[in-house]
Amino acid sequence: HSRSEIMAIIAPAALVVIVVVSPLAAGGAAPPSPAIGMPGCDTTCGNISVPYPFGMGPARCYHSPGFNLTCDNTITPPRLLLGGGGILQVEGFILEMSMVLVRRTPGDIRVDADDGSGSLFAAGLGNADEGAYIMLPDVWNELVLLGCNVRATLLVSSGGDSGNGTVVSACSSLCGEKGHGPLRDVPSSLESSMLCTGEGCCQAPIVAVKAAAVSGSSYSVQIEWFGRNNRSADEERMPTRVFVANKGWFENKKVSRQLLYPKRSPAKDVATGVPIWLSWEFGQDPSRNHRHSNISSSSTVRCDDDLTQVGYTCYCKQGYQGNPYIPDGCQDINECELPEDYCPGGVCTNTIGSFDCGCPPGTHGNNSTPGGCVPFISEADRCSPSCGEVHVHYPFGVGPSHCYRPGFNLTCDYPGSGKPPRLLLDSYGAFQIQEISIQNSTLRVTSSVATIEAETINPYSFHFNNYFSEGGDALFSLSTRNELVLSGCNVQATLLGPGDDPTIVSGCATFCSDSDMNAGRVPIASHASDKKSCYGMGCCRAPISTSIDGMPDMLSFKFADPNSVQNNSQPPYALIAEEGWFDNRLISDQQIHAHKSKLRFKPNVPIILQWEVLHPSGLPNANMKSLQKCPTEVAANICKSTNSHCKPGNRGYSCRCREGYHGNPYAPKGCKGGPVTLKGEQLKTRTNTSIY
Structure with a gap:
């Protein structure tokens, strides 16, 4: 969906709970939770997480004064407050939509003004002078009026003049001329929820306008009584109340009944205040220098004013998620x-x-x-x-x-x-x-998932069994034509076989000098002829031994000394690759380029897999040490070509064409050709005659 489509989908909900889930790296350990704020800044107040550009504390923790929040720790649980006056309590954020959910304190629900006017946001929201536009958005909220023979008009005014301004919403509520005493029943257009008909209450959508972002602007309400009865009589029938609320909140009958019939004791939904969605924009042109230049220049972030009123917002590009306002905040979505x-x-x-x-x-x-x-x-x-x-x-x-x-x-x-x-x-x-x-009974495959990179001191691992859960007659294992490659300083990698007491299939460790550690570099051979060599200093390579148990279970990776970890732009990594493929300098350059481009380091690595055919049910297991040849039943079941023979392997079997023949021994008539004489002449054979 586009951002405007998402707004239309989410807006009608009465309340939105925002949870950020960190995706797991494929085959690796869970990475640390993604950052949402600036380094060294507190990003929680009670159970509310505070994403940058909002922040608390020092000025470096928020983008500009308009985004400064206050964590009130004088009560339990703490309250996160927006603006002055302490009447707007933050409930949560939708960073992708540039939205913040707040609650107004219960005492601000009713407007009691003899002159029929009052300010809804007297505390003052952020404006251009404070680096932020904070305003009421389209769709998400509504104006609600309770009363008899009264009209409410919501305006955006500037310069403290609440009597004039731009109308953004209005509605009227009638009660007729007859009747005395409090209204006993306010009709609803819906049976299961409250939708005002204009008798006793009314609801109206709110339009977002550019005037709301003008410096010094505020939202105000004007109330006009127009009934033939005097105002006190109308007030007796239905006390006038006007407020802005999250669309759908008032429709909940637990809420609406408390407000329409105020003699009842207030429910928790009302006592905690009125929920309101607010939108924010940056009060400057996106083409100007941003406080963090990576926001507008990153390949994963876009900043524009397509869906804003006067300012601009940023968001992660399609395929990425996270916080676009902090360095490296947008990460690839798997x-x-x-x-x-x-x-x-x-x-x-x-x-x-x-x-x-x-x-x-x-x-x-x-x-x-x-x-x-x-x-x-x-x-x-x-x-x-x-x-x-x-x-x-x-x-x-x-x-x-x-x-x-x-x-x-x-x-x-x-x-x-x-x-x-x-x-x-x-x-x-x-x-x-x-x-x-x-x-050769092999597959040559390429993959980018079997590389593990350590960006923290935590142990990392890749589990082959996540991808090679065997089924049917196929048995796979790593060929000895592969090798384990490890790059980094003072790290070690181990390739383990399956089982509770696994064998070590391969392993090696690297070391770096103090000068390399202090300089934050991984040593690489300086001569072009040595670009594929690894001598243990910053890089090591180890052969893969034959595994009689099949596919290895895990490639693990850890630091030799977690207290002495090098801080550089090349995190250590380990991978399994076909022998002779690894080029130390080339792969190191790819890693550096990936990190500079804010991308994951995922080289496409060639790997050789050995495959065998599992015996049919009820036939003996293969064991090349104890079986010199295949049982007759196995050979007949697996090797379908007449001119073929069967070979036992580590766990299964494989087929070969007989000497002088070539082709596919697993397919009927798959082995073609025939035996040859000492002079290199091929012997003529009768059809369906086996040559041994």
Whole structure:
């Protein structure tokens, strides 16, 4: 939704509770709660969180005097107050909408003025002279008048002249000429809630005008009695009351009955005051120098006056959330953590500031349009042989269930917008397949989720099992053609196997000299020929050992000495990558660029996965140490080609074409060719004749 659409949706609610939830980094520990205020400033008063540009205490804690709040600690619980006079108590904020919810004290509900006029905001809200425009917004509030034969007019006036000004709302309430004594029943247009008919009370919307932002302006109300009866008789029937309230508050019959029939004891909803929404704007041009230059120049923040009266506001751009008024306040939204909201039933892949939503498994097309994903249609027994530029070989497959062995189903994702199709291994879209090797029983995938970066001293970890929960006949493990890479000062990383007593699959530690620590830098080899080398100073690499238990469970990361942590622009990081891929200087430059651009450091890393085929139910487990060859039943079930043979692995089995043959041993007639003589001539074989 646009910001104006959101305002229309939220405004009718009687009360809005604002809770900020910090998203979890994929595969990592929970990051610290995002900052909402300036460093070193108190951002809470009682149970209310105070986001910048508002603030309390020293001037550096709020943007300008108009945003200065007061925390009254003389009572329990403490009250957060806006403006002077102590009549506006802050209840909460909607930072994205530039809105603040306040309550007026109960004594300010009624206007008793012999001359028929009074100020609703005598305490004085912020104005341009104080760096802030604070005013009544459109839609969110309403004018409510209770009384007999009376009219109320809400005006915005300036210079202390409450008798003249711009009319922003008005309504009249009639009671007729007959009848004496208090009104016993005030009719409502609704049965379940109170909606005034104009008899005994009236309600009217409020229009936001630019005059409200003029220096020295205030809101005032004028009351005019026009009945034939004298004023005292009308007052006896229904005492005149006029107030501005959050739209929907008065409709609650628990509230309206207390005000319409004042002899009843006041309920809590009334005794705590009247809720009112206020909007704020900055009292200067967004093109001028802002107090924090990152606000108007950040790639994640936009400041404009499109939806304001005279000033401007800022907000996080689409795909980001947080506080746009503080440095690095807008952070990427991981839409894939809420797939039902952003990508229901599809394959979600988070990107910086956005996300891709591919079609659900078994379908293809454009998921961004209704009905854009259609089921794969196979021609007889033929299945899709490729996805983009990647050839798909059985036991893997895309499409109907007969195209793959159980557990080997892949997703061909069509992200749209002219992007090429992607062959995905997991339902999260976190691992994209670049190559399937039948001969080596490997997958070459790329991923940006298996990198952990430590921005605080807390331990970090990545859990492979979140993405590789095995099912069907597919068994995956990390190939020994990968390596563990760690960069940073005085940190250590460990790759652990599964189970309660896990084995160490790999691990290494780095160190830095005192001069590097003091200078806030991570040492990198100075010679171009050494750019891929790691010697333990600022960087280390370690091989991945063979895991007989399958996929590792966790890549963990911690500081060797939490009391001696380097403060620099390159937080330590650890990752698993294909051997020979890591380029220390190149990846360090990418990390520095990401942090300067206020982006997450998420390099797209190649990883080699080993795969095996699980035995059919009831057949013996594979164990390459104890089994020299596959049981006959296993070979017949897995290796479908005539000219193939079966090999036991760590936990499952794999197939190979016999010497002289090439192709796919998992598919019927998949191994082509034949044995050769010493002269290199291929022997002729009869059809369906096995050569051993």
